[in-house]
Amino acid sequence: MAALSDTFKIVYKILPRAEWEGAVEAGTYAGSADDLRDGFVHLSAATQLAGTAAKYFHGKSDLVLVAFQAEDLGPALKWEPSRGGELFPHLFSDLPADKAVAVYELPLGDDGVPLIAGGLL
Numbered sequence: 645m646a647a648l649s650d651t652f653k654i655v656y657k658i659l660p661r662a663e664w665e666g667a668v669e670a671g672t673y674a675g676s677a678d679d680l681r682d683g684f685v686h687l688s689a690a691t692q693l694a695g696t697a698a699k700y701f702h703g704k705s706d707l708v709l710v711a712f713q714a715e716d717l718g719p720a721l722k723w724e725p726s727r728g729g730e731l732f733p734h735l736f737s738d739l740p741a742d743k744a745v746a747v748y749e750l751p752l753g754d755d756g757v758p759l760i761a762g763g764l765l
Contacts, residue, residue: 655687655717655733657710658701658750658758664708664741672738684722687712687733695727697750697758707750707758716743 659676667673675685678700688696693709701707714721720737750758 652689652723652733653714654745655689655712655714655721656693657685657687657712657739658693658697658707659710660704661706661708661749664710664747667739667741671742672740674738683736685735685737685739687721687735689733692730692732693760697760699727701750701758703752703756704758705752709748709750709758709760710744711746711748712739712743713745716740716745 657673659673663673663676673685674680679685686696714733717735717737717740720735722734722736723731724734726732726734748761750760753759
């Protein structure tokens with residue numbers, strides 16, 4: 645992977661707590677229904693989280709935000725154009741639960757969008 649700015653050194657996955665707990669127990673996360681359909685695990689950089697939360701997780705509760713060092717995911721992590729041509733991290737393998745560097749709870753805001761607190765990132 646080419647050298648990336650600090651913005652892209654950490655990648656994130658938003659998912660239901662129960663799915664993450666299952667991944668920890670199994671050791672890996674194969675992905676959501678959307679991930680499985682698309683053939684890769686959708687991830688986001690810090691600057692993309694608010695948009696991802698609003699678009700895909702509005703009204704969904706009991707979510708977690710899981711952080712990973714991009715370099716720990718190896719060559720299966722590719723940065724590809726997605727929403728509006730912006731480069732997004734896509735993982736072409738299962739997500740290894742033991743590579744998580746942090747897990748945060750994501751409460752819903754009054755508008756139904758998961759809160760991505762700036763202090764977390």
